[in-house]
Amino acid sequence: xxxxxxxxxxxxxETYQPVAAHIxxxxxxxxxxxxxxxxxxxxxxxxxxxxxxxxISMFGVGEAPISVCSSPTQTETFELCVRxxxxxxxxxxxLEAGDWVGIRxxxxxxxxxxxxxxxxxxxxxxxIGLPPLRPLINLVLxxxxxxxxxxxxxxxxxxxxxxxxxxxxxxATCDDVEFHLIVEEPDDKWQGPVGVVTVPLRKIDxxxxxxxxxxxxxxxxxxxxxxxxxxxxxxxxxxxxFSLERRMKCGVGKCGHCQLNNLYVCVDGPxxxxxxxxxxxxxxxxxxxxxAEAGGxxxxxxxxxx
Numbered sequence: 001x002x003x004x005x006x007x008x009x010x011x012x013x014e015t016y017q018p019v020a021a022h023i024x025x026x027x028x029x030x031x032x033x034x035x036x037x038x039x040x041x042x043x044x045x046x047x048x049x050x051x052x053x054x055x056i057s058m059f060g061v062g063e064a065p066i067s068v069c070s071s072p073t074q075t076e077t078f079e080l081c082v083r084x085x086x087x088x089x090x091x092x093x094x095l096e097a098g099d100w101v102g103i104r105x106x107x108x109x110x111x112x113x114x115x116x117x118x119x120x121x122x123x124x125x126x127x128i129g130l131p132p133l134r135p136l137i138n139l140v141l142x143x144x145x146x147x148x149x150x151x152x153x154x155x156x157x158x159x160x161x162x163x164x165x166x167x168x169x170x171x172a173t174c175d176d177v178e179f180h181l182i183v184e185e186p187d188d189k190w191q192g193p194v195g196v197v198t199v200p201l202r203k204i205d206x207x208x209x210x211x212x213x214x215x216x217x218x219x220x221x222x223x224x225x226x227x228x229x230x231x232x233x234x235x236x237x238x239x240x241x242f243s244l245e246r247r248m249k250c251g252v253g254k255c256g257h258c259q260l261n262n263l264y265v266c267v268d269g270p271x272x273x274x275x276x277x278x279x280x281x282x283x284x285x286x287x288x289x290x291x292a293e294a295g296g297x298x299x300x301x302x303x304x305x306x
Contacts, residue, residue, distance in 0.1 A: 015252055018057050018102030023095050024077055029163050033128070034093050035069075036080045040103065045075040050135035051110030051215070051243065051271045055251045056080060056092065057102035064088040065248040065266070068106060069131035071138035081131035081163065107251045108270050111136050111215060111241060119212040120148040122204070124226055126155050126197050126218020130163050132243055133215045137171075144176060149211075151178040151204060155197035155218075158185045180204070197222065201229050208234040215271075217243045227274060240274035
């Protein structure tokens with residue numbers, strides 16, 4: 001028996017209908033990034049997982065996909081880190097506490113947190129790639145006894161571009177966190193390492209069998225070199241995860257903007273296992289040269305990994 005047309009129409013409306021949310025606090029992080037804390041107007045929790053995203057809209061301006069950057073255990077409010085890059089995101093930078101926006105979601109598949117229990121977690125972030133990883137980092141820290149080593153590698157263009165500096169300082173002083181920070185363009189006050197994220201990554205010793213690279217998020221060009229370094233260390237392809245969040249637009253697999261062959265990033269991702277991206281030529285940011293350990297072959301494309 002076919003579905004009633006009115007019920008089907010109602011579901012379609014629900015898919016595209018945003019929920020009103022108000023700004024609890026707007027905090028300037030850098031010259032180009034702002035942190036928005038929001039609360040849904042209906043009083044419900046967002047209910048997101050680490051790695052998921054929402055569609056945030058400003059009435060009369062437009063809509064943009066933004067990864068949730070607060071821990072899944074933070075239920076009364078949630079946070080979005082927004083870089084001013086286009087019309088919508090620049091408009092979001094003008095918001096103040098008490099202003100209202102629209103929220104759809106959360107959408108997509110996040111990180112496989114259940115598979116991470118008992119494993120060493122290696123997190124690699126470049127620039128604006130840190131916010132999507134922050135929920136996962138906080139989730140591990142909140143349940144520290146359930147995981148092995150927590151290794152965080154974070155790189156930014158300059159010291160002025162560093163995000164969540166208070167938390168960076170906290171990670172640097174935690175006895176059970178191995179934190180590596182690096183910038184590409186130091187200023188006169190910078191006393192830390194200089195270079196890209198692969199520089200500290202090369203020096204880290206890992207046990208491939210018990211290490212899960214929960215995340216590598218950053219500029220697309222970074223992915224190839226990070227993957228190459230990890231494969232050189234003998235890490236299995238199935239233990240490496242990337243986020244392709246930058247490709248998304250509608251959030252529900254309708255517009256085709258994020259399509260990669262048979263995959264839709266917003267539906268099948270945005271978090272993908274590295275092995276599932278092999279052979280997808282349009283996902284070149286996640287491709288690395290074949291290694292001897294892999295038999296000199298690249299694997300064929302598979303399904304999105306949630």
